[in-house]
Amino acid sequence: MTGNGTRTLEFPITTASTTAGSIIITTNVDIGADVEAGDLKVTVSGNKLTTTEITIGEVGDLTLDAEVEGDVPTVIAGQADQDIADFTIKEGAAGSLVAGRTINAELPNNVDWNTVPGGDGLTVTDTTAGDEKVRFTIAAATAARTDFEQENMTIDVPENFVGDVEIELSGTAGLEKKIVVAKAIAPVKAESTPVDLKLGTLSQAAGDIIITENAAGALMDAAGNETLQLSCPNGISFAKLPTIEVTSGDLELDADTLDFVAGTDKADVCIDVDNSSDVASTIKVSGIVYNIDRTVPEGPISLNIGGDGLDAVGAVSDEVVSVNNANLITSINLGDKASASFVIGSATYNANGVEKTMDVAPYVKDGRTFLPVRYVADALGVTEDNIIWDANAQTVTLLKGDKVAQMKIGSKALLVNGVTINMDVAAELNSGRTMLPFRFIAQALGATVGWDEATQTVSMDL
Incomplete structure (x- = not known):
C-alpha cells in the first residue's frame, strides 16, 4: 500500500486470485478544518474495476x-x-x-x-x-x-x-x-364602561366590571382559602360592599366571605375562591360605589384586581390586572357659594334666593336657636341621598364634599370627619326632625353664620 498521508491510497495486486474473494480495508482519516460536514465519500477505481463512489463515514462538526x-x-x-x-x-x-x-x-x-x-x-x-x-x-x-x-x-x-x-x-x-x-x-382580563364622577364627593356609583378567565383554573383554590381582591387607588374607598357573582362557567366563589380587607379603611374588598374552574368563567362586579377624596387628581379611576387566587408566586400582588371603571372629570369649585336664612317661628326659609317650606319651624330653647338639620343641609347644597337618617342608631349623617358629619339624638358629641366636637347641648327630636343649634350645623358643613336680632333671622353662607 502506498499513499499514506495523502488523499489517494494505492493497493498493488501482486497475485491473481483463483476464486472470487473480497478485500477489506481498515483505515483512519484526518479531517481538515475546511472540510464541510456531511457524508464522507471515497472513489474506488483501478484496472478492470468499474469506478465507484462509496460512503465510508460522516463528517460532523464539534458544535x-x-x-x-x-x-x-x-x-x-x-x-x-x-x-x-x-x-x-x-x-x-x-x-x-x-x-x-x-x-x-x-x-x-x-x-x-x-x-x-x-x-x-x-x-x-x-x-x-x-x-x-x-x-x-x-x-x-x-x-x-x-x-x-x-x-x-x-x-x-x-x-x-x-x-x-x-x-x-x-x-x-x-x-x-x-x-x-x-x-x-395573563390569568384574567377585565372590562368596564367607565362613568363620570365628581371630585370630593361621597357615595358615587361607578361602572360594573366583567372579569373573564383567560383559561380554566386561572383563579386558584390550591390551599382552599385563596381570594380575589379588588383594590381602590389612593384617595378612593368603597362606600359599601359591591356584589361579586359568577355569571358563566363553573368557578365557585364563597359569597359569605365577601368583606373589606382589614387595615385598608374600606379601600380593598376580597372574596374567597371555593373551587377553581374546569371551564373558563366570567365574574360580574356590580354595585360599586366610591367615596372620592378631594385630593384625587382628575382623570381615569382604575380598580386593581389581584389577590392570592391570582398570584401563587412570590409576594401576593393586589394588581394583577386593572380596569378603568370611572373618570374623574369635574372638580369641586371652591368658589361656589350657597346662602340660606331662617326666621325664628317661621316654617318658610330662603335657600339661594328661593323660598321653601319646612314641616317644622326654628325655635329658641334655653337661649339657643335650634334649626332643623335636614333643611339647613338642603339649603347649603347637601343632596337628599347624602342626608342619612338611621332610626335604629338615632343618628343623622351628612355627606358634603370631603366632609362627613354625624350627630346622635341625645348626645352632645358632633363627629366631623371622625373628629369629635363637644357641644354644650344635645341634638333633639322635634316633630320628627333632628334639631341642633345653628352654629354647630354651620361648623359641621364649613359655613359662616350671622344673627339679626331685629328680624330674628339666622343667616348662613358657604
Missing part, C-alpha cells in the same frame, strides 16, 4: 444545537410548577460535549425554575428552586453523536409576565442559543 420537542404549551402568569416543552441538546459529532464543561439554561427575569430533573448524561449543578438559571455539567464525553433530552421541567411564572418564555442556553460547552419553551398569558 451543539438545541431544539424544542412538540408543541409549546401555554402557561398562566401568577401560577407555579407549570410544565414547559421538552427540549433536546444535539451534538454535531461525537465528543462535542466535553466532560466537565457546562451548559447554562437561563429563564427571563423573575421567571424561576421549579423542577429540573437533569439526567441523560447531564448533571444538574449550581441551582436551587426559585432561581432563574440552572447549570448542567457534562458527565462524560460521548463515543457516538448523542441527543440529550431534557424532559419534565417546570417553572414558576410571576403574575406580571406575559409573552414568550425563552430559555437562553450558554456556558463553557460552547452552546449559544435561545429557545421558546412556553407562552405565558
Whole structure:
C-alpha cells in the first residue's frame, strides 16, 4: 500500500486470485478544518474495476444545537410548577460535549425554575428552586453523536409576565442559543364602561366590571382559602360592599366571605375562591360605589384586581390586572357659594334666593336657636341621598364634599370627619326632625353664620 498521508491510497495486486474473494480495508482519516460536514465519500477505481463512489463515514462538526420537542404549551402568569416543552441538546459529532464543561439554561427575569430533573448524561449543578438559571455539567464525553433530552421541567411564572418564555442556553460547552419553551398569558382580563364622577364627593356609583378567565383554573383554590381582591387607588374607598357573582362557567366563589380587607379603611374588598374552574368563567362586579377624596387628581379611576387566587408566586400582588371603571372629570369649585336664612317661628326659609317650606319651624330653647338639620343641609347644597337618617342608631349623617358629619339624638358629641366636637347641648327630636343649634350645623358643613336680632333671622353662607 502506498499513499499514506495523502488523499489517494494505492493497493498493488501482486497475485491473481483463483476464486472470487473480497478485500477489506481498515483505515483512519484526518479531517481538515475546511472540510464541510456531511457524508464522507471515497472513489474506488483501478484496472478492470468499474469506478465507484462509496460512503465510508460522516463528517460532523464539534458544535451543539438545541431544539424544542412538540408543541409549546401555554402557561398562566401568577401560577407555579407549570410544565414547559421538552427540549433536546444535539451534538454535531461525537465528543462535542466535553466532560466537565457546562451548559447554562437561563429563564427571563423573575421567571424561576421549579423542577429540573437533569439526567441523560447531564448533571444538574449550581441551582436551587426559585432561581432563574440552572447549570448542567457534562458527565462524560460521548463515543457516538448523542441527543440529550431534557424532559419534565417546570417553572414558576410571576403574575406580571406575559409573552414568550425563552430559555437562553450558554456556558463553557460552547452552546449559544435561545429557545421558546412556553407562552405565558395573563390569568384574567377585565372590562368596564367607565362613568363620570365628581371630585370630593361621597357615595358615587361607578361602572360594573366583567372579569373573564383567560383559561380554566386561572383563579386558584390550591390551599382552599385563596381570594380575589379588588383594590381602590389612593384617595378612593368603597362606600359599601359591591356584589361579586359568577355569571358563566363553573368557578365557585364563597359569597359569605365577601368583606373589606382589614387595615385598608374600606379601600380593598376580597372574596374567597371555593373551587377553581374546569371551564373558563366570567365574574360580574356590580354595585360599586366610591367615596372620592378631594385630593384625587382628575382623570381615569382604575380598580386593581389581584389577590392570592391570582398570584401563587412570590409576594401576593393586589394588581394583577386593572380596569378603568370611572373618570374623574369635574372638580369641586371652591368658589361656589350657597346662602340660606331662617326666621325664628317661621316654617318658610330662603335657600339661594328661593323660598321653601319646612314641616317644622326654628325655635329658641334655653337661649339657643335650634334649626332643623335636614333643611339647613338642603339649603347649603347637601343632596337628599347624602342626608342619612338611621332610626335604629338615632343618628343623622351628612355627606358634603370631603366632609362627613354625624350627630346622635341625645348626645352632645358632633363627629366631623371622625373628629369629635363637644357641644354644650344635645341634638333633639322635634316633630320628627333632628334639631341642633345653628352654629354647630354651620361648623359641621364649613359655613359662616350671622344673627339679626331685629328680624330674628339666622343667616348662613358657604
